Amino acid sequence: MTELPDPSGPRPADMPRHSPNCLHADGLHVPNHWVVVETLGRLSESAVILDDMYPRRFTKLNRATIAISTSIARELHRLVECCTASRRTESTDTRLPCAAMIRLIAEPIFGPYGQVRAVALWAGTVGTVPPTAPTVGVVEWDSTLTVAVSTGAAALLLVDQAPKPRMLPEMLSSLGWINDRSEFMALFRLTDPIDAWSGTAARRFDDGTRHQFHIVARASGTGANRTVRAIVCDTPEAQLPSKPDLYCSAIRHVPILRGHALALVDLNSIAVHDWVANDGDPIAGWCHHQPYVHPADKELLFTTCRDMLSGITLTAHIEARLRFDPADDWIRLDSRWTRVTSDDQPQALVDVTTIPPNPPSITDECERCHQLPRNAA
Numbered sequence: 001m002t003e004l005p006d007p008s009g010p011r012p013a014d015m016p017r018h019s020p021n022c023l024h025a026d027g028l029h030v031p032n033h034w035v036v037v038e039t040l041g042r043l044s045e046s047a048v049i050l051d052d053m054y055p056r057r058f059t060k061l062n063r064a065t066i067a068i069s070t071s072i073a074r075e076l077h078r079l080v081e082c083c084t085a086s087r088r089t090e091s092t093d094t095r096l097p098c099a100a101m102i103r104l105i106a107e108p109i110f111g112p113y114g115q116v117r118a119v120a121l122w123a124g125t126v127g128t129v130p131p132t133a134p135t136v137g138v139v140e141w142d143s144t145l146t147v148a149v150s151t152g153a154a155a156l157l158l159v160d161q162a163p164k165p166r167m168l169p170e171m172l173s174s175l176g177w178i179n180d181r182s183e184f185m186a187l188f189r190l191t192d193p194i195d196a197w198s199g200t201a202a203r204r205f206d207d208g209t210r211h212q213f214h215i216v217a218r219a220s221g222t223g224a225n226r227t228v229r230a231i232v233c234d235t236p237e238a239q240l241p242s243k244p245d246l247y248c249s250a251i252r253h254v255p256i257l258r259g260h261a262l263a264l265v266d267l268n269s270i271a272v273h274d275w276v277a278n279d280g281d282p283i284a285g286w287c288h289h290q291p292y293v294h295p296a297d298k299e300l301l302f303t304t305c306r307d308m309l310s311g312i313t314l315t316a317h318i319e320a321r322l323r324f325d326p327a328d329d330w331i332r333l334d335s336r337w338t339r340v341t342s343d344d345q346p347q348a349l350v351d352v353t354t355i356p357p358n359p360p361s362i363t364d365e366c367e368r369c370h371q372l373p374r375n376a377a
Contacts, residue, residue, distance in 0.1 A: 030072075030102060030123040034133050035064045036109070037119045039084050040218040040229045046080055049118075049198070050134060050233045055214035057198045066123040072102070076121055079106035084116045093126055101126040111138040111229065112148035118231050135234040139171070143226045145188065145271055146290055147171050153232050156213060157203065169263075169275040169287040173252075176210075177202040181273070182345035187219045187228050188269035195219045211236055251349070252276050259283065263350040267309040267339075270302065283354065285363050286324070294321035294330055304337060308348055314339045319355070329359035 036050035038058075047058040051065055061080070067073035075094055083090045083106035091105045103126045109118035117138045122130045137153025145168040149157065158166075159174050178184065178201040186194045198216040205211060217230035251262055251274055261283045264274035275287035293301060297320040307313045316337040321330040332355035340349045 030068050030125075031065045032124055032128065033066075033122070033131060035066055035121045036134060036136055036231070036233060037061060037080055037121060038216055038218070038231050039080065039116055039118055040231065041220065043081055043084060049216045049231055050136075050214060050235070053134075053235050055198075055200070055233070055235060058196065058216065064121075066121065068123075069096070072104070072123065075104055076106075076123075079104055079121065080119045082106070083108050083119050087116055103128075105130060107133060109136050109138065109152070109231075110150060112140055112150045112153075117229060137232045139230045139232060141168065141188075141228040143224050144290060156211070156232050156234055167287055167290060168271065168273050172273055173275070173287065175201045175203050182266070182341075182343065182347070184217075185266040185269055185271065185273060186345060187217060188226070188266070188271055190269060193219060193226075193269075257353070260351055260353045261286065263352055265305070265337075265348040265350055267305050267346045267348055270305045282363065283352070285366060288366065289324040289363060291322045291324060292326070297321055305348070308337065308339045309346060323361065325362045328361050331358060331361065
């Protein structure tokens with residue numbers, strides 16, 4: 001015979017919902033640090049990219065160190081959504097099972113065009129002053145590889161910190177080291193591009209200190225509608241690379257003839273991602289402006305890249321015309337191409353010089369063009 005429960009016993013509603021005495025050591029209810037969540041794509045796909053000073057590669061928010069319970073994780077998700085929608089700091093207080101009151105804070109991180117591209121999250125005991133939030137910036141590229149940077153990203157990545165549009169080679173030239181650059185360039189491939197990437201870069205600041213950055217990127221769209229967005233996190237306590245990026249170091253220290261420049265071209269994306277010339281040479285500043293190739297020469301450039309990509313040819317010598325403003329006359333170029341890598345992201349090293357006479361150009365009067373150092377990193 002089954003015994004029935006004693007009706008005089010305690011009902012579930014009468015049971016204590018939390019321990020009356022907190023067993024946590026003082027201040028150890030939750031880790032006292034920040035977590036950064038990217039919001040580059042759909043909010044349902046948002047992921048942790050920095051947990052304290054530790055880089056993460058698109059980790060679920062539920063696994064963040066400050067998500068100490070299911071209810072806290074649920075509140076963190078809600079705060080990310082609210083912060084992204086309101087574009088302002090959001091906070092809420094919640095009670096742990098031990099009765100401790102926990103405050104959750106979400107701070108928006110804006111992209112160069114004002115959208116919230118990431119959210120910094122903190123959780124701590126009510127009354128605790130949060131530590132300084134991590135330094136985070138946002139970078140966005142369009143299909144022309146024109147770069148737009150937030151103020152935070154400009155401070156981290158660029159010698160000239162003015163948050164104004166610039167070109168990919170100019171931005172990358174300020175970095176002394178970036179891991180797996182070819183995989184990064186796969187975001188811009190014309191055929192079968194990747195849609196997500198994470199990596200590490202380093203740069204020496206003007207005060208002599210070297211900083212390491214954790215970078216994550218997502219891409220969307222195709223063709224002229226292709227957009228790549230990235231979050232850059234300063235991780236000063238991370239271990240810096242012991243060796244420089246040989247990829248960049250070699251090209252930036254090779255002797256270059258006066259009036260010449262060396263361009264590194266990713267053949268899959270037909271994109272120049274490094275441009276090096278002698279200090280003070282007018283051609284050095286070309287990496288700062290978007291080039292417009294003469295319509296009659298575009299097919300020749302595409303064919304050259306396609307043939308070098310497929311291995312039909314390993315060298316090429318071509319002439320082409322470009323300008324940097326629709327009002328300028330065309331500048332004639334002589335270029336010699338050499339395929340320098342043979343992996344799945346082949347590159348071409350291009351020796352470029354102008355063919356006189358050189359018409360006036362907007363680059364002649366651009367102060368930034370004349371200030372760009374050859375070895376910015």
